[in-house]
């Protein structure tokens with residue numbers, strides 16, 4: 303979990319809110335500005351919903367305006383047709399309607415994948431005027447409909463009361479959004495945005511998580527619609543235009559899509575801008591288009607990003623004190639990258655992993671052909687072979703990123719071949735990537751803790767309400783992540799942004815992250831590549847500890863000396879086939895292996911003595927990049 307963000311206190315936001323709440327009664331703002339504040343508050347709900355979906359989960363969903371219309375018409379219709387004017391009922395009904403519409407549009411949009419959700423939600427916005435027209439008996443058609451005066455326990459909610467109601471709803475939503483986004487769930491949303499592949503190998507069903515995020519993002523939009531119908535007392539389709547959808551997108555960019563409170567700043571800039579420039583209506587589409595082009599490139603983290611950069615610069619220059627972070631554990635004597643000497647692993651319940659005649663074809667390319675190997679618990683099983691021989695493909699098959707074209711994959715006695723990656727991860731299979739998958743906007747500690755997201759569950763309600771279960775889970779996540787970072791010798795980078803780390807350190811972070819899930823099988827894809835001598839020593843020790851603790855380790859590695867030191871058994875792949883299997887001594891002595899690496903014509907019929915360790919090393923070519931690495 304993001305330790306730095308989690309500790310942030312919204313003091314400024316609270317003070318601003320108190321000031322705004324008392325402003326009209328204290329005579330600090332007139333009617334015009336009170337309405338402006340209400341409109342900004344309503345727009346910020348729309349923007350916040352978009353931020354959840356776009357900024358966190360990375361899904362472009364343009365339907366906020368359609369959900370805004372749904373909320374407005376549901377609340378309006380309840381009052382006009384059924385005489386239900388209670389604001390709590392109206393807000394609850396708008397929330398339910400948002401969930402229903404979110405599910406109805408999100409399920410097909412997300413099932414189809416790709417740009418489908420963006421398309422579905424885009425069409426939803428363009429459909430609003432037509433739907434309003436078609437159901438004119440309920441909506442008043444293009445002429446619009448007047449709404450009833452909202453009430454609460456017999457009181458009419460108008461004037462200052464409506465102002466307070468709107469602010470209270472907005473504060474309530476932002477409290478929920480803050481607690482959700484600044485929690486392990488928000489961190490998983492960020493992982494999802496950065497890499498659905500990473501989310502899936504962490505045990506998360508990408509489809510379900512995206513649907514959840516999309517539905518959560520729909521709720522504030524519908525609440526905004528309900529509040530708007532109360533504010534204006536009239537609803538007409540020309541409120542819910544494509545221009546408004548662009549305005550919401552522009553406000554999200556201005557405020558910063560990954561900032562919780564940036565939505566308010568973005569909404570304020572948009573609303574005040576529109577009201578101030580009288581020519582705005584005429585030129586709004588041009589202005590939004592140009593603005594999105596410029597802002598998207600020039601300051602893509604919005605006002606919130608500029609503010610964060612400003613604060614960081616002020617801290618660097620010593621104008622502001624450094625933020626308080628949890629003290630890093632003391633380094634042991636002699637350790638230069640954070641201690642690991644005292645670190646220990648709990649027992650890992652490794653299971654045997656077997657492949658039986660496993661094959662994989664990509665069109666006409668037989669990348670793997672009839673591979674039968676076994677990796678045992680408490681052992682390191684190495685996969686070696688020249689570039690393109692199929693090592694990563696085998697790992698991708700084991701963790702479910704590729705579906706086998708033939709053969710079986712057994713974890714213990716269970717056939718897991720062909721299951722989706724999130725299910726295989728839940729069986730206790732963890733992996734690292736040849737090119738580490740590292741999210742943005744997250745500390746190293748928070749990232750390592752994402753390994754525990756599925757295995758040590760804490761519900762969304764616990765996070766939103768900050769229940770004791772959330773707090774104890776947060777403490778346990780942090781303690782475990784720190785201990786694992788210490789184990790892999792990089793405790794000192796715990797509070798740094800994980801995407802700022804060097805490649806070698808990222809690899810060690812991935813090892814720590816894979817350990818955090820309490821996995822039984824570990825797939826390490828070239829973890830030693832890019833590590834210096836001291837990091838390699840730490841890595842060697844960490845993998846040794848996993849073996850001692852009973853874990854099943856499959857190591858793909860080009861660093862042959864490292865393989866010889868760590869492996870109990872080595873399998874050599876060549877052009878998708880299993881060339882040789884044996885102990886390190888047997889493989890070193892196998893002339894076919896040396897011939898494969900050096901390209902010698904005569905590999906010999908069987909194992910023979912060779913001075914081949916350095917030969918094998920020298921024969922390794924540079925890694926190539928393709929597919930899921």
Ligand SMILES: Nc1ncnc2c1ncn2[C@@H]1O[C@H](COP(=O)(O)OP(=O)(O)OP(=O)(O)O)[C@@H](O)[C@H]1O
Pocket residue numbers: 664667669687688689690691692693694695696736924925926927928929930
């Ligand atoms: N997604 C894919 N689509 C098409 N072909 C692929 C895909 N992934 C792998 N291949 C092919 O499968 C073969 C094996 O590739 P793989 O990446 O598994 O090799 P490797 O042994 O891991 O190589 P390296 O050591 O360079 O990582 C190659 O011919 C590669 O082009």
